[in-house]
Amino acid sequence: MSHTLAELQTRIETGGRLGAAEALFLYRSAPTWWLGGMADLVRRRKHPDGVVTYIIDRNVNYTNVCVARCNFCAFYRPVGHGEGYVLSFDEIFRKIDETLALGGAQLLLQGGHNPDLPLAWYEDLFRAVKARYPALKLHALSPPEVLHLSRMSRLEVPHVIARLVAAGLDSIPGGGAEILVDRVRKLLNCYGKASADEWLDVMRQAHRAGLRTTATMMYGTVESDEERLEHMLRLRAVQDETGGFTAFIAWSYQPEHTERGGAEATGIEYLRTLALARLVLDNFDNLQASWVTQGGKVGQLSLAFGANDMGSVMIEENVVRAAGAAYCMDEVEIVRHVEDAGFIAKRRSMHYEILGNPIIRERELPRQLALATARADGDTSVPAELASYPARSAAGKRQRSQPRSPVA
Amino acid sequence: MMNIEINHAIAARARAGESLTEAELAELDSTDVLSLGMLADEVRRARTGTAVTYTRVFEPGPETDAPSLAAMAARGVEIRLALTAASLDEAASRIAHVRKASGPDARLTGFSLADLSARGWAPIGQVLAALRSAGLDAIADAPVDAVTSAEVDAVAAAGLGLGALSVRGVPDQRVTLVLKARAALAGRPWVSAFAPLSREQSVSAPTTGYHDVRMVALARLGLPAVSAIQVDWQQYGPKLAQVALTFGASHLDRVSPFDDTALGSRRGSVEEVRRNIVAAGFTPASPGTSA
Numbered sequence: 001m002s003h004t005l006a007e008l009q010t011r012i013e014t015g016g017r018l019g020a021a022e023a024l025f026l027y028r029s030a031p032t033w034w035l036g037g038m039a040d041l042v043r044r045r046k047h048p049d050g051v052v053t054y055i056i057d058r059n060v061n062y063t064n065v066c067v068a069r070c071n072f073c074a075f076y077r078p079v080g081h082g083e084g085y086v087l088s089f090d091e092i093f094r095k096i097d098e099t100l101a102l103g104g105a106q107l108l109l110q111g112g113h114n115p116d117l118p119l120a121w122y123e124d125l126f127r128a129v130k131a132r133y134p135a136l137k138l139h140a141l142s143p144p145e146v147l148h149l150s151r152m153s154r155l156e157v158p159h160v161i162a163r164l165v166a167a168g169l170d171s172i173p174g175g176g177a178e179i180l181v182d183r184v185r186k187l188l189n190c191y192g193k194a195s196a197d198e199w200l201d202v203m204r205q206a207h208r209a210g211l212r213t214t215a216t217m218m219y220g221t222v223e224s225d226e227e228r229l230e231h232m233l234r235l236r237a238v239q240d241e242t243g244g245f246t247a248f249i250a251w252s253y254q255p256e257h258t259e260r261g262g263a264e265a266t267g268i269e270y271l272r273t274l275a276l277a278r279l280v281l282d283n284f285d286n287l288q289a290s291w292v293t294q295g296g297k298v299g300q301l302s303l304a305f306g307a308n309d310m311g312s313v314m315i316e317e318n319v320v321r322a323a324g325a326a327y328c329m330d331e332v333e334i335v336r337h338v339e340d341a342g343f344i345a346k347r348r349s350m351h352y353e354i355l356g357n358p359i360i361r362e363r364e365l366p367r368q369l370a371l372a373t374a375r376a377d378g379d380t381s382v383p384a385e386l387a388s389y390p391a392r393s394a395a396g397k398r399q400r401s402q403p404r405s406p407v408a
Numbered sequence: 409m410m411n412i413e414i415n416h417a418i419a420a421r422a423r424a425g426e427s428l429t430e431a432e433l434a435e436l437d438s439t440d441v442l443s444l445g446m447l448a449d450e451v452r453r454a455r456t457g458t459a460v461t462y463t464r465v466f467e468p469g470p471e472t473d474a475p476s477l478a479a480m481a482a483r484g485v486e487i488r489l490a491l492t493a494a495s496l497d498e499a500a501s502r503i504a505h506v507r508k509a510s511g512p513d514a515r516l517t518g519f520s521l522a523d524l525s526a527r528g529w530a531p532i533g534q535v536l537a538a539l540r541s542a543g544l545d546a547i548a549d550a551p552v553d554a555v556t557s558a559e560v561d562a563v564a565a566a567g568l569g570l571g572a573l574s575v576r577g578v579p580d581q582r583v584t585l586v587l588k589a590r591a592a593l594a595g596r597p598w599v600s601a602f603a604p605l606s607r608e609q610s611v612s613a614p615t616t617g618y619h620d621v622r623m624v625a626l627a628r629l630g631l632p633a634v635s636a637i638q639v640d641w642q643q644y645g646p647k648l649a650q651v652a653l654t655f656g657a658s659h660l661d662r663v664s665p666f667d668d669t670a671l672g673s674r675r676g677s678v679e680e681v682r683r684n685i686v687a688a689g690f691t692p693a694s695p696g697t698s699a
């Protein structure tokens with residue numbers, strides 16, 4: 001099939017849908033300016049008010065112990081490793097207190113697949129959080145974590161989701177998608193944690209249960225251009241079916257300190273991928289800029305290439321930092337970047353409802369020039385409450401019989 | 409093709425390499441960032457094709473030994489000195505020492521003209537002549553917002569080259585800076601590069617991506633007399649530096665002399681620099697000391 005840019009420009013301008021071959025042609029052949037211009041046109045059509053949103057939340061990783069062992073991940077520690085940790089409920093409450101003080105209203109809670117944390121631990125945590133902070137939203141547990149709990153508890157995914165919702169879960173983050181093509185997932189050693197179909201099915205079940213979720217893509221490892229597109233097209237198909245995705249977030253693989261190694265995709269590749277996502281994902285309203293992987297400058301330029309959201313203030317970040325990137329933007333910086341690009345900055349909820357103007361316009365907040373981490377270096381404390389939950393791994397069982405042991 | 413949302417008459421004058429007025433530059437600066445970048449990219453490609461040059465720079469510390477300097481020089485790496493000396497004699501003696509160790513063919517540069525001038529060791533012409541006779545080839549940069557035209561002329565009068573005109577302060581007036589650079593370039597064809605992104609950055613409020621790429625694009629469009637628009641690879645990092653190439657930049661300065669990727673992406677290997685150039689749609693040209 002042959003295409004011309006002029007034909008496809010007309011298609012996009014008139015709201016028509018791109019097919020796989022057309023999208024691939026654009027990704028490979030369209031000038032970067034053309035892609036950016038078209039993505040900007042679609043963004044303006046979807047968001048004519050010139051508003052760029054962001055959320056104040058905290059990205060908390062409750063454990064880094066993981067049995068999945070994805071080879072692109074620099075964050076996890078195997079069971080029994082001396083640097084493995086589980087945060088205590090009290091540590092999580094402290095982080096929530098700090099988040100509320102900065103105007104945050106949500107916790108993004110994700111972690112490793114820790115075999116020694118049963119479903120009851122999550123339910124108790126969610127209930128405890130909601131009891132102390134009834135207004136706080138829990139955006140928690142990506143599809144592979146839900147699947148992990150389903151496998152550990154031998155309950156079907158809809159059942160696990162129902163129990164988590166009953167305990168306080170508000171929405172599900174779209175992590176762990178990587179590339180939704182099984183050939184790629186096998187090469188990344190993440191097929192076991194969730195196949196492409198399993199990931200999509202968790203989202204389908206979550207949407208059916210009335211939850212809204214995000215969708216992500218980590219590109220730049222072993223996948224081809226066609227597979228990046230297949231990823232987007234599979235998300236588009238589920239969105240046609242359920243309408244449950246609030247946003248799409250793409251980021252580049254961060255290679256430092258990972259088993260896989262290699263090089264990071266470039267900034268131009270990020271902007272082209274983002275722009276293409278805006279054109280292909282015509283049924284997604286919101287596209288986030290990944291300043292945490294691209295830095296504030298290219299993160300801001302994302303707003304010219306189709307993004308309408310600056311993501312999260314984050315406050316804390318552990319996963320990307322473990323792989324070598326350590327960018328930080330507090331609310332002052334996010335708002336400055338949004339306004340400098342000519343947009344109106346507004347705070348939003350996870351559901352992309354506008355919550356209001358920047359908090360910094362209402363009161364002075366302490367500047368945050370570096371993102372916090374899960375724990376201070378060398379902190380090997382073990383939460384006392386873990387003793388009340390059965391461990392599955394040998395190391396976990398040993399540690400729980402000696403609660404002061406430094407192994408989480 | 410997409411339409412450029414830019415005043416067509418101004419775009420035509422920019423394409424023809426004509427000197428744009430202050431009002432025209434201000435109009436360009438207020439246009440949308442993609443249209444501005446697209447025009448700057450077009451003008452840059454017409455002028456320098458798809459080639460992107462880069463300079464590998466070694467910045468020796470006081471502990472750097474003679475064999476290391478000689479090895480860098482033998483690989484064609486530019487040796488660039490920082491201004492740490494407390495006196496002109498000390499600066500000259502340091503240059504002489506590095507020149508001796510690195511050999512007569514080494515490209516030996518250093519210092520910002522503004523820093524030398526601020527030291528007040530002697531009239532700037534005398535200072536520059538002393539540095540030249542000690543073995544310096546070129547002054548690394550001359551910030552257009554911190555030096556006078558007379559000081560720039562003193563560089564050439566001393567027989568020194570100039571790495572690039574540069575910007576020092578945290579700028580808010582992009583057009584003013586382009587006009588200052590134009591004034592500094594006027595009648596000085598020996599200046600071949602302008603580095604429009606500030607050498608100094610606020611930690612709490614660094615310049616934004618929009619600012620940086622607009623500055624690069626305006627420099628390309630407003631300075632037809634200069635052949636290369638430079639971006640500092642180490643200071644601005646691979647992502648912004650690469651994007652800047654699509655907004656009119658054509659030279660990457662301060663590329664690491666080391667090929668050790670373990671040093672991180674900002675100090676990554678030449679291979680990474682070349683990969684970024686190609687991924688931006690350009691062709692890496694042989695490393696050069698100027699564009």
Ligand code: SF4
Pocket residue numbers: 066067068069070073074075076111112113144190193
């Ligand atoms: S990416 Fe997640 S699931 Fe994979 S190893 Fe890391 S923590 Fe575990």
